[in-house]
Amino acid sequence: MTLAGLIYISSKKVIIRRRLDTKEKVKRNHLSQRLNGFSQVWRDGVSTFGNRLTNMSHILRRRWRLFGGTVILVVAAVLGVLAVVEFKTFYIEARFLSRFAQKLSFSVKPGPNSSLRFPTYGPYDERLGYTQLPSFLKNLRAQGYQIEAQARPSSSLNEIIDWGLYPSFREKNQAGLAILAHDGRDLFKAQYPERI
Numbered sequence: 001m002t003l004a005g006l007i008y009i010s011s012k013k014v015i016i017r018r019r020l021d022t023k024e025k026v027k028r029n030h031l032s033q034r035l036n037g038f039s040q041v042w043r044d045g046v047s048t049f050g051n052r053l054t055n056m057s058h059i060l061r062r063r064w065r066l067f068g069g070t071v072i073l074v075v076a077a078v079l080g081v082l083a084v085v086e087f088k089t090f091y092i093e094a095r096f097l098s099r100f101a102q103k104l105s106f107s108v109k110p111g112p113n114s115s116l117r118f119p120t121y122g123p124y125d126e127r128l129g130y131t132q133l134p135s136f137l138k139n140l141r142a143q144g145y146q147i148e149a150q151a152r153p154s155s156s157l158n159e160i161i162d163w164g165l166y167p168s169f170r171e172k173n174q175a176g177l178a179i180l181a182h183d184g185r186d187l188f189k190a191q192y193p194e195r196i
Helices: 003-034 037-089 091-102 123-127 130-142 155-162
Strands: 106-110 149-153 175-180 186-192
Touching: 037 091, 123 130, 149 155
Parallel strands: none
Antiparallel strands: 106 149, 175 186
């Protein structure tokens, strides 16, 4: 068989296949014509219902987008108004800081306080001798003196110190030492600076 014969045979197969395809199409058309009116209505109803569902899902998506956008805008507007009010009045900051400051306290209780922290540096603390308090106390204990009472900070004040912030206090213009007799007379009095 030559190449031309193969082409001729293969072209007949194509023609035969095409004829079979057209016969199948005729059968399908004949079956579709046989369908009664109920199945046609059913098919139309299902497609209509599907179209309605598709339209409803589009509508719902649009509504959710609109609702989500509205919620975002309302939240942004409320936060914006709160920010403007806070920047003008500092109301929230004042309320928070005043409540927090109420928790910062100390009390003097009998006995030594082993957890007391002393400043280690700073011009004010060095000038008034606060940085030397641990060595002063050590020397006094070595000479037989005892601590009768010492300050104890609240837990909030200890947290502030742990964060590296300075505890609040009234700044003194003058510091010194006064030793009083049992009747209240001055036995010794030294102040720094001597004059204000």
